[in-house]
Every structure is written in structure tokens, then in C-alpha cells.
Amino acid sequence: xxxxxxxxxxxxxxxxxxxxxxxxTPQARSPAYRLAFDDPDFLLRDELRPxxxxxxxxxxxxxxxxxxxxxxxxxxxxxxxxxxxxxDSAKSDALRDMSRYYDEAxxxxxxxxxxxxxxxxTENVIVTGGGPGVMEAGNLGASEAGGCSIGxxxxxxxxxxxNEYVTPELCFNFHxxxxxxxxxxxxxxxxxxxxxxxxxxxELFESLTLIQTGRMEQVPVLLFGETFWRDIVxxxxxxxxGTISAEDLDLFRFVETAEEALDVIDGWDKTGRRxxxxxx
Numbered sequence: 547x548x549x550x551x552x553x554x555x556x557x558x559x560x561x562x563x564x565x566x567x568x569x570x571t572p573q574a575r576s577p578a579y580r581l582a583f584d585d586p587d588f589l590l591r592d593e594l595r596p597x598x599x600x601x602x603x604x605x606x607x608x609x610x611x612x613x614x615x616x617x618x619x620x621x622x623x624x625x626x627x628x629x630x631x632x633x634d635s636a637k638s639d640a641l642r643d644m645s646r647y648y649d650e651a652x653x654x655x656x657x658x659x660x661x662x663x664x665x666x667x668t669e670n671v672i673v674t675g676g677g678p679g680v681m682e683a684g685n686l687g688a689s690e691a692g693g694c695s696i697g698x699x700x701x702x703x704x705x706x707x708x709n710e711y712v713t714p715e716l717c718f719n720f721h722x723x724x725x726x727x728x729x730x731x732x733x734x735x736x737x738x739x740x741x742x743x744x745x746x747x748x749e750l751f752e753s754l755t756l757i758q759t760g761r762m763e764q765v766p767v768l769l770f771g772e773t774f775w776r777d778i779v780x781x782x783x784x785x786x787x788g789t790i791s792a793e794d795l796d797l798f799r800f801v802e803t804a805e806e807a808l809d810v811i812d813g814w815d816k817t818g819r820r821x822x823x824x825x826x
Contacts, residue, residue: 558583602725606698606718610733613716614666618673618696618733619658622749623651623680623740623770625706647740648683650770654738654804655687659695667694670735675699676717677706680740685711698726727752736766736811741774757797758790764797766814768807772800 565581568574582588589598624644628636633645655672662670672688674681676697688695689711697712700720708717720726731737731753739750750769756762769775785792801807 599722599725602720602722603728606729607732609716609718610696614668615671615696616733617669617735618671620730620734620737620753621651621655621672621674621680621684621740622730622737622742622746623647623684624742624746625675625677625679625681626743627679627683627741629683644741644771644774647680647770650802650804651680651683651738651740652687652690654770654807655684655695656691657687657804657808659688659691659693662688663691663693671696671733673698673730673733674712675745676708676712678709680742682709682711685709698729700726731756731762734765736768736814738768738770738807740770754794754797758794766811767798768801768810769798770801770807772802775800 562581562584565584573579577585577587580588588594626637626641627647628641628645629648630645633642636642636645658670659672662668662672671694672684673696674684676685676699681697685695685697686709694713694716695711696716696718697708698718698720699706699708700723708719718729720729727749730749734753737753739746750767753762753767757764757767775781781795784790785795799810801810
């Protein structure tokens with residue numbers, strides 16, 4: 547992130563360096579004497595949660611703005627889906643069978659990124675959760691296409707290490723799930739959702755809710771693997787019960803291949819399905 551010292555006032559970084567050069571005295575060692583922005587104990591107070599929320603929103607926002615990234619293609623999917631070459635170590639036959647989605651996510655990300663490279667990686671940049679499984683496949687595909695990709699990791703009780711294919715300068719870490727999910731969608735031009743667990747379902751349904759309620763522009767939502775998605779969600783029953791409208795079933799499309807997904811994206815503007823773009 548750029549360090550912009552312009553303006554008449556002394557830059558904060560200069561004061562930070564000066565403060566660290568002070569003589570070692572009881573006063574200088576006191577936590578009370580630390581500069582507020584250099585005091586972790588202060589920043590981690592419960593009363594500072596609004597500040598931390600703002601910082602977590604701003605850090606990726608400023609970095610992506612400075613790199614000129616205008617739009618993204620979001621890739622959601624399960625962390626447990628194995629690489630095809632590692633499928634024999636999967637914990638179930640079902641997971642072994644779903645290893646094909648790793649390859650499909652990889653190919654989808656590669657095809658999207660080939661287009662992104664033509665814009666100098668300012669449009670249609672792949673963004674994933676930065677972890678293993680389908681997320682890794684997305685970042686790998688982008689890397690193979692010679693482009694950049696974004697990883698939005700989050701600190702979990704069982705440590706999630708960023709996968710090695712995320713562009714290092716675009717690998718972010720979050721404490722707040724809510725801010726992380728907001729960053730997934732702020733620049734989204736399409737959302738590709740592969741089979742996954744609770745986290746994937748959470749991300750999918752939050753996206754559909756925002757689109758359904760007009761809080762987000764209607765963008766293509768692509769569900770890879772119709773059999774999987776129909777098995778775990780009875781979409782038609784929701785419409786029949788009246789808890790959603792029949793028209794809400796048009797908010798997403800089932801696809802099986804990367805090429806089919808691109809066809810949906812390319813034909814989206816021709817369908818006339820456009821939502822409002824609310825203020826952020």
C-alpha cells in the first residue's frame with residue numbers, strides 16, 4: 547500500500563520511528579505513553595471494535611483501488627474438495643467423486659483470467675477465500691493464465707494458511723466474517739459457486755439475499771453441479787411453499803462446465819435481468 551506523506555503535517559511514520567528511539571525510562575516504557583495507533587492493547591479493546599471494523603474494510607479497499615481493480619469474478623466452494631491427484635486420500639467416496647470440481651474451478655478461473663489479462667488485470671479478477679480445495683483451484687487457474695488473483699483469508703481456530711497461488715500483494719486476512727463477505731461482493735460481476743459446506747452455503751445465500759432484496763445489482767450466479775445443489779436444497783419446495791417467489795429461481799443458473807458458465811456470463815446482458823445498483 548502506498549505511503550502518501552503529502553501535506554504540511556509531519557508524517558505519522560516519522561513520529562513512530564522517533565518514539566521508538568526514546569531513552570529507556572519508566573515513563574517511555576509505560577503503555578500510556580505509546581502512540582495510540584502503535585498500541586495493540588489499546589486497539590484490541592472492546593470499545594475499539596468500530597475502529598477495527600473500519601480498518602478491516604479500508605485496508606483491502608485502498609489496496610485494490612490503488613491497483614486499479616474495478617471488477618471481480620467471485621469463486622466460492624469447499625475447502626475439502628481434493629485435487630484429482632490427491633482424491634484417494636479424501637475422507638469419503640463423495641468427496642473423491644467431487645474432485646472433478648477442482649479441475650472445473652481451475653479451468654473456469656483460467657478462462658476468466660485470460661480475459662482479465664487483456665485489461666491489465668483491472669477487470670474480472672478472480673477472488674477466492676484464499677484457502678485450499680476449490681479456492682486453491684481458482685487461484686491456480688488464474689496463475690496459469692498469467693494474471694493476478696485475490697485471496698480473502700480469515701483467521702480460524704484451526705489455522706487456514708493461504709494457498710500458494712494467491713497473488714501475494716492481494717492476499718488479505720480478516721478477523722470479521724461480515725467485512726470479508728462484503729469485500730467478496732463489492733466489485734463482483736459474476737459469482738461462481740461450487741459444491742461446499744456451511745461456509746459455501748452461507749456465502750451463496752447471502753449473495754442471493756442481497757440480489758433478491760435489491761441491495762445488490764443482479765449479476766450471474768452460477769451453481770456448478772446441478773445434482774449436488776438439487777440434492778441439498780429443495781428449491782422448488784421453497785417456491786411452492788411461498789417462502790420465495792417462483793421468479794426467485796431465476797436468480798441463479800445451474801451449470802456443469804467452465805465453458806457453459808462463460809456462455810451464461812456472456813449472454814447475461816442480453817436477458818434484460820438487471821437490478822438496481824444501490825449506494826454502498
